[in-house]
Amino acid sequence: MKTFLSAIFAAALALTASAAPAQDKPPLKIGGILDMSSLYADITGPGSLEAAKMAAEDFGGEVLGRKIEVIAADHLNKADLAANIARDMIDNQGVEMIYDVAASATALAAGEIAKERNKIIIFNGPGSIRLSNEACGPYTVHYVFDTYAQANVTGLAAVRQGLDTWFFLTADYAFGHDLEKDTTNVVTKAGGKVLGSVRHPLNTSDFSSFLLQAQASKAKVIGLANAGGDTVNAIKQAAEFGIMKGGQKLSPLLAFVTDIDSIGLDTAQGLLLAEAFYWDLNDDTRAFSKRFIARVKRPPTSAQAGVYSSVMHYLQAVKAAGTTDSAAVMKVMKATPINDFFARNGHIRADGRMVHDMYLFEVKKPSESNGRWDDYKLLATVPGDEAFQSLEQSRCPLVKK
Numbered sequence: 001m002k003t004f005l006s007a008i009f010a011a012a013l014a015l016t017a018s019a020a021p022a023q024d025k026p027p028l029k030i031g032g033i034l035d036m037s038s039l040y041a042d043i044t045g046p047g048s049l050e051a052a053k054m055a056a057e058d059f060g061g062e063v064l065g066r067k068i069e070v071i072a073a074d075h076l077n078k079a080d081l082a083a084n085i086a087r088d089m090i091d092n093q094g095v096e097m098i099y100d101v102a103a104s105a106t107a108l109a110a111g112e113i114a115k116e117r118n119k120i121i122i123f124n125g126p127g128s129i130r131l132s133n134e135a136c137g138p139y140t141v142h143y144v145f146d147t148y149a150q151a152n153v154t155g156l157a158a159v160r161q162g163l164d165t166w167f168f169l170t171a172d173y174a175f176g177h178d179l180e181k182d183t184t185n186v187v188t189k190a191g192g193k194v195l196g197s198v199r200h201p202l203n204t205s206d207f208s209s210f211l212l213q214a215q216a217s218k219a220k221v222i223g224l225a226n227a228g229g230d231t232v233n234a235i236k237q238a239a240e241f242g243i244m245k246g247g248q249k250l251s252p253l254l255a256f257v258t259d260i261d262s263i264g265l266d267t268a269q270g271l272l273l274a275e276a277f278y279w280d281l282n283d284d285t286r287a288f289s290k291r292f293i294a295r296v297k298r299p300p301t302s303a304q305a306g307v308y309s310s311v312m313h314y315l316q317a318v319k320a321a322g323t324t325d326s327a328a329v330m331k332v333m334k335a336t337p338i339n340d341f342f343a344r345n346g347h348i349r350a351d352g353r354m355v356h357d358m359y360l361f362e363v364k365k366p367s368e369s370n371g372r373w374d375d376y377k378l379l380a381t382v383p384g385d386e387a388f389q390s391l392e393q394s395r396c397p398l399v400k401k
Helices: 004-025 045-059 079-091 104-117 147-160 176-190 209-214 229-240 256-262 283-296 302-321 326-335
Strands: 028-034 065-073 095-100 119-121 140-142 164-169 193-200 221-226 249-252 272-275 360-363 374-380
Touching: 028 045, 028 079, 028 302, 045 065, 045 095, 045 176, 045 283, 065 079, 079 095, 079 104, 095 302, 104 119, 104 140, 104 176, 119 302, 140 147, 140 326, 147 176, 147 249, 147 272, 147 360, 147 374, 164 209, 176 193, 176 221, 193 209, 209 221, 209 229, 229 249, 229 256, 256 326, 272 374, 283 302, 283 326, 302 326
Parallel strands: 028 065, 028 095, 095 119, 119 140, 164 193, 164 221, 221 249
Antiparallel strands: 272 360, 360 374
């Protein structure tokens, strides 16, 4: 009997020992660095966090025997704070991948920390073309849009319609500067002219002096090289000044469905804009958006949809690679096409640019809309290889030419 009990006890110890490593495995943490409370909160913010959680849940909640834990922090639109958060997430919290990062200046700062530590960072909300040019790294991915594609899709369409003289209202930081520069290149190459520009502080509440300069330029198009609350306020105040009624067109060079909802179709109707995603584009986008709306109470922006897609792509690559090692995971991510509700035949290039189709939309008139959030009509689908900067033009040091 003693021998029998000893054998059972030994077997139990062996089972406990074999189970312990799986139980003791730390969670796989992914961290969002977001604008949770300011002008980009609707574009990214809590919605991006929720999209990342949805991806983790849909994946099954764990990978390689590790529970997936999704966290986020508010960078307050401060580049130094974004860098400190990235450093803390990686060094102290064990974060394996950083997602979104919300704005360009904060993304550039956080990206440097991730590069120093050889960690994967995926940009969904920021737009600066620098992220896949000079600031690229072996483990950086620019997933949703960038200033080149936004300028290429919107600016070219406008000039082709005869809107060939431009004046820019530009947010005075990396994203705004790049968006103005890229749109200027598109406009001038297409035969248009830029009559001037003015730079405004980030998150300003008063655009009156800037709009008066734009109005005085007599440019056919006032290009808004800004985003979020700045775009919304600029368009609303332009309407108050009667700028559109005076014959000038406003072109928001980066706008989201949440911005159009804030502005209202009465004011926003007729605007041309480029987007990487629209909730009502097809059956797949509607199916995902229905689930997102049930949790967030409004449709996803392109940045938020891109968070879900990129987090899912990352987790699938971790599973396929059998490790969280950045080099092994990124190799799989770049080798695997992306086919989901967000992208068809998307792929990540050597410079980290995820190439996918872009869309040109016109904002509907109130009479054309079937209700809230029914804001866009599709004018054109632009293939990714035409929308985004080519590898031949890339200034990424990783690109061999």
